[in-house]
Amino acid sequence: MAGTLAILERHLTIYKRNWYASVFSSFILPVLFVISIGIGVGSYVGTVDGWEYLSYIVPGVLASGAFQTAIGESTFPVLGDFKWSRAYHAMRATPLRIKDMIFGWQLYIQIRVFIASVIFLVVSAIFGAVHSPWVVVTPLICALVALATAAPVSAFSAGLENDSYFALLFRFIVIPSTLFAGVFFPVTQLPLLVRPLAYASPLWHAVELCRAAMLGTPPPWPVAVHVGYLIVLAVGGLYWADRAYSKRLKD
Amino acid sequence: MTQEPLIYARDLVKKFGDFTAVNGIDLEVAPGEAFGFLGPNGAGKSSTMRMIGCVSTPTSGELRILGMDPVRDGSRIRGRLGVCPQLDNLDPDLTVFENLTTYARYFGIPRSEGRRRAAELLEFVQLTEKADGKVEPLSGGMKRRLTIARAMVNEPDLVLLDEPTTGLDPQARHLLWERLFRLKQAGTTLVLTTHYMDEAEQLCDRLVVMDGGKIVAEGSPRHLIDTYSTKEVVELRFGSDTPASYVDKLEGIGDRLDPLPDRLLLYSADGEGAVSEVHRRGYTPSSVLVRRSTLEDVFLILTGRTLVD
Numbered sequence: 001m002a003g004t005l006a007i008l009e010r011h012l013t014i015y016k017r018n019w020y021a022s023v024f025s026s027f028i029l030p031v032l033f034v035i036s037i038g039i040g041v042g043s044y045v046g047t048v049d050g051w052e053y054l055s056y057i058v059p060g061v062l063a064s065g066a067f068q069t070a071i072g073e074s075t076f077p078v079l080g081d082f083k084w085s086r087a088y089h090a091m092r093a094t095p096l097r098i099k100d101m102i103f104g105w106q107l108y109i110q111i112r113v114f115i116a117s118v119i120f121l122v123v124s125a126i127f128g129a130v131h132s133p134w135v136v137v138t139p140l141i142c143a144l145v146a147l148a149t150a151a152p153v154s155a156f157s158a159g160l161e162n163d164s165y166f167a168l169l170f171r172f173i174v175i176p177s178t179l180f181a182g183v184f185f186p187v188t189q190l191p192l193l194v195r196p197l198a199y200a201s202p203l204w205h206a207v208e209l210c211r212a213a214m215l216g217t218p219p220p221w222p223v224a225v226h227v228g229y230l231i232v233l234a235v236g237g238l239y240w241a242d243r244a245y246s247k248r249l250k251d
Numbered sequence: 252m253t254q255e256p257l258i259y260a261r262d263l264v265k266k267f268g269d270f271t272a273v274n275g276i277d278l279e280v281a282p283g284e285a286f287g288f289l290g291p292n293g294a295g296k297s298s299t300m301r302m303i304g305c306v307s308t309p310t311s312g313e314l315r316i317l318g319m320d321p322v323r324d325g326s327r328i329r330g331r332l333g334v335c336p337q338l339d340n341l342d343p344d345l346t347v348f349e350n351l352t353t354y355a356r357y358f359g360i361p362r363s364e365g366r367r368r369a370a371e372l373l374e375f376v377q378l379t380e381k382a383d384g385k386v387e388p389l390s391g392g393m394k395r396r397l398t399i400a401r402a403m404v405n406e407p408d409l410v411l412l413d414e415p416t417t418g419l420d421p422q423a424r425h426l427l428w429e430r431l432f433r434l435k436q437a438g439t440t441l442v443l444t445t446h447y448m449d450e451a452e453q454l455c456d457r458l459v460v461m462d463g464g465k466i467v468a469e470g471s472p473r474h475l476i477d478t479y480s481t482k483e484v485v486e487l488r489f490g491s492d493t494p495a496s497y498v499d500k501l502e503g504i505g506d507r508l509d510p511l512p513d514r515l516l517l518y519s520a521d522g523e524g525a526v527s528e529v530h531r532r533g534y535t536p537s538s539v540l541v542r543r544s545t546l547e548d549v550f551l552i553l554t555g556r557t558l559v560d
Contacts (some may be wrong), residue, residue: 096357
């Protein structure tokens with residue numbers, strides 16, 4: 001545990017030098033989204049599932065923010081600390097364990113996601129998009145989707161020799177997830193054949209849970225199934241990360 | 252401190268697939284020693300160092316570091332080692348000072364104590380005025396000094412230096428040697444790898460010569476020179492003639508003749524006497540240099556190859 005916190009401290013030391021840039025972007029980006037899509041596009045859309053469009057998309061944008069932060073922080077930064085700065089190799093020469101390296105980074109991502117989620121929730125409340133006291137559980141959902149995404153993506157990044165695979169990851173997983181995992185319209189609008197792809201994405205489960213919490217309606221599937229799926233991805237991802245980091249650092 | 256060796260290895264082997272990097276070596280390093288691995292690139296020095304540093308698992312054989320088993324107690328052992336790796340891995344996102352304080356935290360050292368040691372170590376490696384700067388603008392020599400300071404932050408029982416001065420200019424090397432010499436005088440146990448003879452002669456009390464994953468000789472620099480080489484070496488050049496063509500002609504002068512592509516080495520206890528004999532036989536080399544034997548000669552005699560090619 002002490003080792004994990006020592007590594008978290010390293011990441012926070014670096015973060016404190018440019019925190020305002022990331023906090024600003026995690027504040028300004030959702031506001032722009034809410035205004036342009038929620039209010040702008042929303043005025044043409046009318047209602048979805050009985051809700052005005054703004055209230056419909058806000059929970060999805062919240063979850064997708066957590067998803068994107070998780071991906072962003074577990075791609076280039078992880079590869080960079082293996083390949084370019086060799087920070088993990090420096091840690092490896094100390095009493096730190098590989099688990100400390102993994103947990104330290106995941107904990108850092110959790111802090112980043114939590115800050116962004118809370119800021120976004122405050123903005124959402126100002127725009128009147130919060131309709132249920134269950135909104136208080138949304139930071140937990142964001143934390144879970146962030147771990148379910150960041151853990152396997154970190155493992156993937158730890159196995160790479162160069163960054164060319166990231167373009168594929170963004171093009172074929174991140175962008176399609178953001179567009180088709182229920183953030184902007186219900187996945188039931190998708191053709192039956194491609195719907196399983198949305199169900200496979202961790203983002204869809206988080207979007208539906210956040211939406212249920214913020215609107216006070218039940219999610220499409222039982223809560224336990226949505227949560228269970230994210231937990232399986234998170235645990236599997238951590239296991240894979242342990243394998244990938246070990247492979248890179250041990251011989 | 253126990254009298255137990257800090258490093259103890261018996262028949263230590265490291266294989267990567269079919270390739271045997273370290274092929275059954277025996278080692279013992281005592282507290283307070285400055286111990287060196289000398290050998291060309293690919294001799295198995297770095298693989299040995301990585302096993303001693305508990306970041307690489309031996310394929311077979313026995314290895315004990317600080318009296319512990321590196322596989323079972325790796326984390327505990329690493330807590331008492333200071334490592335200066337061959338490739339710099341300073342943290343480019345942190346300042347010079349933060350590189351030390353952050354690293355101190357990795358060893359569980361309290362923050363205030365980490366700051367105190369960082370200030371002291373920057374003083375020691377003469378980087379105090381760079382404390383708040385980034386790492387990237389530092390010169391190669393400064394980065395290496397910072398890496399050594401970082402390796403000292405946990406007050407290690409054993410410091411491992413993998414080719415500490417490779418790639419540095421002569422001035423930076425001398426400054427680094429001087430700092431390492433001070434550590435050695437303070438009683439720190441140093442283990443280093445090098446392919447520089449002068450470095451081994453300057454810093455090591457005792458060294459092993461490695462070639463092809465094996466130890467081919469062991470002893471103090473003086474002992475190795477006395478055992479394997481002669482007191483003096485004469486370097487003869489014969490203009491455009493190939494040095495090898497003179498081997499027969501000079502047969503019998505000195506103890507041994509070694510033709511290199513550009514010069515002929517003549518090993519003799521009496522260099523001047525050997526040169527007179529060359530002239531007496533009627534040969535006039537274009538240049539003659541009589542010098543004392545070095546570890547370079549030892550290496551050449553032992554392996555038939557030069558160290559840095």
